[in-house]
Amino acid sequence: MSKLSIKQWAEEDRPREKLLMKGVSALSDSELLAILIGSGNEEESAVELGKRILLKAGNNLNKLGRMSVSDLAGQFKGIGPAKAVTLVAALDLGRRRKWAEVAEKEKITSSRDAYDRFFPILVDLNHEETWALLTDRSNKVLTTMQVSRGGISGTVVDIRLILREALNHYASGIILGHNHPSGNCRPSPQDTRITMKLKEAAQWMDITLLDHIIVCGDRYFSYADEGII
Secondary structure, three states, X not given: OOOOOHHHOOHHHOHHHHHHHHOHHXXXXXXXXXXXXXXXXXXXXXXXXXXXXXXXXXXXXXXXXXXXXXHHOOOOOOXXXXXXXXXXXXXXXXXXXXXXXXXXXXXXXXXXXXXXXXXXXXXXXXXXXXXXXXXXXXXXXEEEEEEEEOOOOOOOOOXXXXXXXXXXXXXXXXXXXXXXXXXXXXXXXXXXXXXXXXXXXXXXXXOEEEEEEEEEOOEEEEOOOOOOO
């Protein structure tokens, strides 16, 4: 029995038409992917192909966002380089939109605010990176800086670099942030050593280490919330 193409579906069930009739919120993740994909293959509709791509990512859009063009192209029948580029570009636009929304809120008042600021930068990475927020006395963000880029299991943090930039921006506070690609939020002994070393060094310059956030997907660990700093 041959499959029905999307064009043979009832009009209200076709992703494009459904979006026009009911709005984008009425579409499932696989239907949104189907619009980007455009067409399936001789065995699957675009929606079915979208479901299979999502399944490969554990039905997790954050994991899907970590996939590269090479992860998608050739791995799924009907997904070549052009369609893979479209998917990667669309997912990164979503990440950038989230960053733009967070950046509008300049003041950090809680660990959640700091996590929201780091999340768009770090969530889709398959390697560790460390970033820092430099703040003034009212906890408004003066600048966001990348501190280091590492491998799957670690990164080297140059404390002198952070303090130099903090002094250059006349910052009063520092919020450190890095990711754990494994999804495990537990801080490593190295994470804690870096945290305490930065806290002590910053104090000599009348700068406060306000928090160190570990981003692990939709969860995070806060040194401040745990009373460690």
